[in-house]
Amino acid sequence: MIIVGGTSTNGIDEGLAKALSAELIKVEHKVFPDGESYIRIPQPQKLQGEEVVVVQSTYYPQDKNLMELLFMIEAVKDFGASKVIAVVPYLAYARQDKRFREGEALSIKTVLRSIRNVGADVLITVEPHKAEELNHFVGEVKIVYPEPLFAEELAKIVDKPFVLSPDVGALFRAKMVAEKLNCDYAYIEKERDRITGEITAKNIPRENLQDKDVIIVDDIISTGGTTAQAAKIAYSLGARRVIAAAAHVLMIGEAKKKIQESNVKLVIGTNTVPKAMEDMIYLDVSKIIAEKI
Amino acid sequence: MIIVGGTSTNGIDEGLAKALSAELIKVEHKVFPDGESYIRIPQPQKLQGEEVVVVQSTYYPQDKNLMELLFMIEAVKDFGASKVIAVVPYLAYARQDKRFREGEALSIKTVLRSIRNVGADVLITVEPHKAEELNHFVGEVKIVYPEPLFAEELAKIVDKPFVLSPDVGALFRAKMVAEKLNCDYAYIEKERDRITGEITAKNIPRENLQDKDVIIVDDIISTGGTTAQAAKIAYSLGARRVIAAAAHVLMIGEAKKKIQESNVKLVIGTNTVPKAMEDMIYLDVSKIIAEKI
Numbered sequence: 001m002i003i004v005g006g007t008s009t010n011g012i013d014e015g016l017a018k019a020l021s022a023e024l025i026k027v028e029h030k031v032f033p034d035g036e037s038y039i040r041i042p043q044p045q046k047l048q049g050e051e052v053v054v055v056q057s058t059y060y061p062q063d064k065n066l067m068e069l070l071f072m073i074e075a076v077k078d079f080g081a082s083k084v085i086a087v088v089p090y091l092a093y094a095r096q097d098k099r100f101r102e103g104e105a106l107s108i109k110t111v112l113r114s115i116r117n118v119g120a121d122v123l124i125t126v127e128p129h130k131a132e133e134l135n136h137f138v139g140e141v142k143i144v145y146p147e148p149l150f151a152e153e154l155a156k157i158v159d160k161p162f163v164l165s166p167d168v169g170a171l172f173r174a175k176m177v178a179e180k181l182n183c184d185y186a187y188i189e190k191e192r193d194r195i196t197g198e199i200t201a202k203n204i205p206r207e208n209l210q211d212k213d214v215i216i217v218d219d220i221i222s223t224g225g226t227t228a229q230a231a232k233i234a235y236s237l238g239a240r241r242v243i244a245a246a247a248h249v250l251m252i253g254e255a256k257k258k259i260q261e262s263n264v265k266l267v268i269g270t271n272t273v274p275k276a277m278e279d280m281i282y283l284d285v286s287k288i289i290a291e292k293i
Numbered sequence: 294m295i296i297v298g299g300t301s302t303n304g305i306d307e308g309l310a311k312a313l314s315a316e317l318i319k320v321e322h323k324v325f326p327d328g329e330s331y332i333r334i335p336q337p338q339k340l341q342g343e344e345v346v347v348v349q350s351t352y353y354p355q356d357k358n359l360m361e362l363l364f365m366i367e368a369v370k371d372f373g374a375s376k377v378i379a380v381v382p383y384l385a386y387a388r389q390d391k392r393f394r395e396g397e398a399l400s401i402k403t404v405l406r407s408i409r410n411v412g413a414d415v416l417i418t419v420e421p422h423k424a425e426e427l428n429h430f431v432g433e434v435k436i437v438y439p440e441p442l443f444a445e446e447l448a449k450i451v452d453k454p455f456v457l458s459p460d461v462g463a464l465f466r467a468k469m470v471a472e473k474l475n476c477d478y479a480y481i482e483k484e485r486d487r488i489t490g491e492i493t494a495k496n497i498p499r500e501n502l503q504d505k506d507v508i509i510v511d512d513i514i515s516t517g518g519t520t521a522q523a524a525k526i527a528y529s530l531g532a533r534r535v536i537a538a539a540a541h542v543l544m545i546g547e548a549k550k551k552i553q554e555s556n557v558k559l560v561i562g563t564n565t566v567p568k569a570m571e572d573m574i575y576l577d578v579s580k581i582i583a584e585k586i
Contacts, residue, residue, distance in 0.1 A: 022538050028396075033352060033515070033545045033546055034543060034545050035353040035354060035355055035516055036355060036388075036400070037356070037400070038397075038398075038400075039398040040397045041396045042396055043396065044395055044396040052298075060327060060328040062327075062329060063354070063357045063359070063360045064356045066356070066360060067356045067359060067400075067570070071398035071400050071403050074398065074406070075398040076446045078399070093329055095329075096329070096331070100334060102337055102338075103321075103337040103372075104335045105332040105333065105364035105365065106335075106368070107329070107330070107331075107332070107364050110360075110411055113367070113411065114410065114411065118403055118406065156337075168397045180358070194433035216406070222326070223326055223351065231494065244383070250327060251397075252326045253326055
């Protein structure tokens with residue numbers, strides 16, 4: 001087995017090589033004056049007949065990282081790899097999984113089909129937006145959930161934990177963390193006051209959060225709105241401290257400010273994307289990805 | 294037949310709709326805060342059972358334009374198009390058509406296979422770098438040559454024309470223009486003086502260019518080096534005036550300066566890419582594309 005590390009890996013390629021005792025080949029990369037990417041895999045003869053793990057995350061600039069992923073997979077296949085395992089820790093376009101309005105492109109379908117069509121036999125990704133969307137990849141799919149890592153880290157930090165999901169769709173994530181921490185969990189069902197416009201949580205009895213360390217678990221922190229709102233609700237229900245944990249902490253635009261203003265005391269994320277804040281806990285997912293290979 | 298116009302068309306979608314008396318549907322487009330493209334085709338029910346022409350050029354930012362092209366093609370297919378004709382006036386990654394060093398990705402192959410795999414039945418492109426590379430698109434391919442447009446325009450301007458190809462590979466382009474202008478043509482075979490390092494042309498007798506309007510024809514003006522060098526050689530052989538014509542005038546970096554310093558009097562290009570210079574002749578390729586549909 002050989003690991004081929006792309007241009008957007010945050011050390012996951014190195015981590016996999018170590019965990020799997022496999023050789024790592026880093027791609028050679030440059031950008032031509034016109035903006036086109038150049039990808040070269042040194043010593044391609046080594047790939048002949050090998051199982052090859054191609055590592056490339058597809059955060060911003062996602063289209064560049066995606067095209068490079070496709071170039072790498074096809075090249076690896078051309079050089080005789082017997083099996084190509086695409087490790088895409090952060091999967092771009094995962095939130096474009098439904099046609100919310102008629103006429104919309106199902107972008108995640110195109111992304112997954114393209115990865116498959118150039119030659120990936122297996123796709124491994126961390127915490128996709130929806131597990132079902134991965135059905136567009138007509139091949140073997142493996143999902144890596146970082147929640148056990150969060151729980152392990154949180155166990156060192158929290159006192160009287162309570163895990164909160166910002167909505168019912170993400171509840172399974174909260175459950176994974178809560179079960180490891182051996183604590184209660186719930187999801188926020190929002191209710192807007194028709195007169196004041198104020199948002200409150202519906203289904204969480206106030207006493208449940210009283211003096212608790214509340215951990216908000218989600219797949220992604222993007223512009224930060226969902227996390228900030230959940231934090232405010234948690235404090236309004238008596239939380240002592242709020243911690244936010246997500247696989248993909250992007251922190252776009254004003255997100256950091258929103259998170260700080262909502263008094264989130266700590267953010268936990270992973271290296272599926274670059275480190276977005278100086279003072280966050282930034283966990284390495286290499287080992288839990290390696291377990292799936 | 295319906296024309297679906299993408300985000301990088303320079304009016305070619307409108308030109309095609311007019312030339313073919315077909316309805317034009319412009320895609321709705323935005324970019325999410327995280328950088329992901331959003332594509333929506335209004336009134337998708339109109340595409341059901343229709344031949345659909347998807348227009349999207351793939352100049353810089355080429356990866357974004359490419360991904361959007363893939364999203365559009367797949368969506369158009371999903372909405373029931375009976376046939377998808379992809380019009381890609383400028384084809385990104387066309388110059389990565391060979392492995393110059395072992396291990397290099399054959400990027401153009403990945404691009405063409407991806408366009409095919411999402412559902413394009415036919416590919417139409419203007420002046421690709423090499424016609425043979427289009428074999429990677431396993432479907433019908435049509436190439437549009439703008440040389441007749443160049444000749445038509447040049448006939449109004451030049452006196453005693455002579456067409457020059459900067460190398461033997463591009464000679465067929467020079468020939469197309471020269472035959473329409475009913476004049477002579479040649480290619481530059483360069484020779485470097487071992488002592489002075491000076492480059493001269495080998496196979497062009499000096500009298501051939503004396504007092505001529507020399508037209509340098511190539512597929513692309515990228516960083517301008519090739520054109521500038523050819524212009525200098527033409528002047529050294531006695532050219533009266535040098536004009537440069539290329540399908541894709543990109544003018545990257547210092548190109549404009551190089552072209553001006555080499556005393557090129559006029560640049561002719563087309564709308565396969567955005568207009569790169571204020572004072573160039575910028576030809577519309579819509580009609581000659583329409584002839585292929």
